[in-house]
Amino acid sequence: MKDQELQNQIDCFLNETISDTGAKALEERLIDDVEARTHYLNEVGLHASLNRTFSVQKGTVVLPFERSFDPKVIYSLAACLVLFLGFCTYWFFSPPVARITHVVGAYNGNGIAYEEGESINQGGISLSRGLLRLDFSNGARVTLEGPADLEIHDVSRIMLNAGILTANIPESAIGFTVDTEAAHVVDLGTSFGVSVGFEGLTEVCVFDGEVEVSPVGEYGSGNLTQLVREGEAISATINSSIIDSVSFETSQFENAWPVNYGVLQTTGSMRFVSPGPDFHPGNYKDNDHIVVFPEKRGFIAEESIRVDMIDPGEYQKSHYDEKPTLVPRRAMTSYLLQMDAYPEGKNPNRRRGAVGQITFARPIVGVVTEDRLLKESEIVFGIPGVEYPSARTIEPRPEGDKREGFDKLILTADRHSLILELRENPGHLDQVRVLVEAQ
Amino acid sequence: MHKEKIDSSKHEDFVSLYIRHEPAVFSFVMSMVGRSADAEDVVQRASMTMWRCFDRYKPGTNFRNWAFQVAKNEALNFLTRAKRDRHVFSEKLIELLAQDTFENSDKLEARRRALDLCVKKLPPEDNDIVSGCYAEGATVRSYAKIKGGSANKFYKKLNRIRGKLQQCIERQLGLEDFAA
Numbered sequence: 153m154k155d156q157e158l159q160n161q162i163d164c165f166l167n168e169t170i171s172d173t174g175a176k177a178l179e180e181r182l183i184d185d186v187e188a189r190t191h192y193l194n195e196v197g198l199h200a201s202l203n204r205t206f207s208v209q210k211g212t213v214v215l216p217f218e219r220s221f222d223p224k225v226i227y228s229l230a231a232c233l234v235l236f237l238g239f240c241t242y243w244f245f246s247p248p249v250a251r252i253t254h255v256v257g258a259y260n261g262n263g264i265a266y267e268e269g270e271s272i273n274q275g276g277i278s279l280s281r282g283l284l285r286l287d288f289s290n291g292a293r294v295t296l297e298g299p300a301d302l303e304i305h306d307v308s309r310i311m312l313n314a315g316i317l318t319a320n321i322p323e324s325a326i327g328f329t330v331d332t333e334a335a336h337v338v339d340l341g342t343s344f345g346v347s348v349g350f351e352g353l354t355e356v357c358v359f360d361g362e363v364e365v366s367p368v369g370e371y372g373s374g375n376l377t378q379l380v381r382e383g384e385a386i387s388a389t390i391n392s393s394i395i396d397s398v399s400f401e402t403s404q405f406e407n408a409w410p411v412n413y414g415v416l417q418t419t420g421s422m423r424f425v426s427p428g429p430d431f432h433p434g435n436y437k438d439n440d441h442i443v444v445f446p447e448k449r450g451f452i453a454e455e456s457i458r459v460d461m462i463d464p465g466e467y468q469k470s471h472y473d474e475k476p477t478l479v480p481r482r483a484m485t486s487y488l489l490q491m492d493a494y495p496e497g498k499n500p501n502r503r504r505g506a507v508g509q510i511t512f513a514r515p516i517v518g519v520v521t522e523d524r525l526l527k528e529s530e531i532v533f534g535i536p537g538v539e540y541p542s543a544r545t546i547e548p549r550p551e552g553d554k555r556e557g558f559d560k561l562i563l564t565a566d567r568h569s570l571i572l573e574l575r576e577n578p579g580h581l582d583q584v585r586v587l588v589e590a591q
Numbered sequence: 592m593h594k595e596k597i598d599s600s601k602h603e604d605f606v607s608l609y610i611r612h613e614p615a616v617f618s619f620v621m622s623m624v625g626r627s628a629d630a631e632d633v634v635q636r637a638s639m640t641m642w643r644c645f646d647r648y649k650p651g652t653n654f655r656n657w658a659f660q661v662a663k664n665e666a667l668n669f670l671t672r673a674k675r676d677r678h679v680f681s682e683k684l685i686e687l688l689a690q691d692t693f694e695n696s697d698k699l700e701a702r703r704r705a706l707d708l709c710v711k712k713l714p715p716e717d718n719d720i721v722s723g724c725y726a727e728g729a730t731v732r733s734y735a736k737i738k739g740g741s742a743n744k745f746y747k748k749l750n751r752i753r754g755k756l757q758q759c760i761e762r763q764l765g766l767e768d769f770a771a
Binding site for chain 1 (some may be wrong): 595614617618621622626627630638643677679681683684685688691692695702703706707710715720721722723725726727731746749753756760
């Protein structure tokens with residue numbers, strides 16, 4: 153018989169009540185003592201065999217593996233295993249339908265966290281809370297906001313039973329279809345949001361491009377198909393052939409939408425607005441928010457880009473010649489953060505302020521704030537055809553100055569977040585371009 | 592048609608080998624990862640890898656050792672993730688456990704066979720406790736709650752029953768002297 157201390161440690165290990173300290177002590181003993189290891193393996197062997205002998209769940213076919221020495225059981229399980237392996241063959245040799253690329257506090261119905269990089273094939277996704285971005289193998293990007301229930305039928309067809317999703321569909325995935333109990337939504341190369349609420353009430357909001365929406369079931373004839381264009385929204389109910397036009401209201405998609413663009417979270421007054429028609433920095437004024445505009449995505453610049461800031465910390469002004477430079481041929485995604493205050497209310501010239509934080513899925517590689525560099529980088533990363541407003545200034549507090557009213561910009565140590573505190577006189581404009589490592 | 596025949600025969604070969612050696616693989620994985628739910632998960636992943644790479648297995652060679660190797664790699668992957676939350680065994684110990692399991696797998700196999708007989712000889716009360724605590728989805732805590740008693744009491748009973756079963760195995764195998 154082995155000594156009592158070892159036996160106690162092994163018993164606790166098998167009963168799954170062992171502490172970290174106990175596990176470390178057992179580990180040290182097992183490394184040093186070959187006899188202790190033999191005894192340990194015998195004990196684990198017994199425990200594992202008991203587990204296999206008594207944990208057969210009757211009537212299930214999910215077990216691909218043997219749990220008994222009864223030949224009849226082995227035979228039936230073997231038959232199940234053959235079926236299971238047939239499935240595996242298909243599963244292993246087919247590329248995954250989609251992959252989870254971003255996770256923001258996302259848990260399934262059993263309280264288990266989703267992980268980035270997980271492959272997703274046909275089947276259901278139950279999201280009790282949080283946000284989950286799925287990148288499909290055909291290029292479609294779908295962000296799901298919990299609580300939600302989604303079924304993936306194949307690479308170009310999903311069914312939203314409940315919850316909210318936003319989708320970006322590139323040309324390679326045109327025809328991507330989102331079904332709900334009330335509507336078929338067929339993409340025609342676009343970005344849109346779908347929500348399914350109480351009793352299957354479906355709302356579709358088109359941010360860009362156009363989609364076809366038709367009612368389901370007996371009402372689903374081609375005649376009732378509606379084309380919904382950028383800046384339009386519809387609602388549909390179960391057992392009704394009527395698709396109502398409703399006002400273009402994007403607020404319900406404002407959590408999921410940024411994730412489609414690699415922005416995991418915005419807090420405070422930072423706002424990633426779901427775009428509508430002609431949404432660009434030149435025509436969007438807001439006294440209360442720092443608004444985020446996505447620009448070029450995964451773009452590889454041929455020239456080096458001069459920026460104001462690359463290292464974590466607080467932004468301080470510097471001379472042009474001292475500005476750091478990002479090397480060319482590096483894939484980056486660009487975002488423009490803007491506060492454009494305008495005179496309004498009883499005290500129109502009152503100075504406006506906004507504080508907020510934005511967190512990206514990928515690390516920030518450069519931040520541009522000064523007008524000259526904003527113009528230079530705009531040529532490379534700006535949205536073609538958009539007229540960018542100018543005269544943009546971020547005024548950080550000079551060293552030693554104790555006065556109020558300066559702007560603050562901090563790049564966090566993990567390089568994923570930017571904290572902004574802006575003060576703005578109406579009629580003036582603050583802008584920051586953030587360059588993020590592309591996926 | 593010909594390909595289907597080959598695939599079907601490949602399935603049968605794999606099923607036959609896997610079923611024979613799965614208990615040994617499960618036991619080996621359990622010795623590395625500790626918790627039965629984690630061990631199930633690792634074995635499941637390992638079995639899929641084995642099937643995916645079955646073409647690389649050379650018929651006639653030792654399937655059990657090949658399966659152990661695949662299982663060890665899966666366990667190491669799992670432990671790398673799990674060590675963020677709790678203390679897990681180091682790679683050094685995993686290597687030692689793997690070496691011992693490889694070398695002693697016949698003896699461990701004999702112990703498993705002997706255990707079958709010993710379980711049949713368990714007194715009804717002990718059999719109830721073992722089957723209750725090891726049932727699918729059950730824990731000692733959940734069993735203690737049903738039976739009305741502290742979990743600690745049932746942990747002790749279970750430890751004692753496992754001790755008795757070890758002694759029975761030793762007797763079956765004529766190894767009593769070594770156990771003394």
